[in-house]
Amino acid sequence: MSYNCHAEYLGDGRLRIKQKDFDRLYRAFVLARDGGRCRYCDSGSDLSLDHLRPPRMGGGHGPENLVTACRSCNSRKGSRTPEQAGMALVAA
Numbered sequence: 001m002s003y004n005c006h007a008e009y010l011g012d013g014r015l016r017i018k019q020k021d022f023d024r025l026y027r028a029f030v031l032a033r034d035g036g037r038c039r040y041c042d043s044g045s046d047l048s049l050d051h052l053r054p055p056r057m058g059g060g061h062g063p064e065n066l067v068t069a070c071r072s073c074n075s076r077k078g079s080r081t082p083e084q085a086g087m088a089l090v091a092a
């Protein structure tokens with residue numbers, strides 16, 4: 001995957017990037033933290049991000065509420081917590 005990330009240095013250690021670029025970097029950050037594996041089944045393909053506590057249940061968008069999940073686990077879990085879905089997290 002390659003893409004251009006346009007960042008503008010604002011001084012004082014601040015960087016301005018586009019929302020689109022932020023989303024990609026944020027996703028890459030969470031994937032890297034989780035070792036590029038699904039946290040539910042350890043699959044390494046078809047990955048997406050899953051909210052542990054769904055936003056409609058008050059879950060936030062911070063990294064502590066996001067885990068890497070493959071698409072099939074993500075859709076199996078749906079808008080539930082892992083406990084409600086009966087799904088356990090594997091160690092990252």
Ligand SMILES: [Zn+2]
Pocket residue numbers: 038039040041042043069070071072073074
């Ligand atoms: Zn999975």
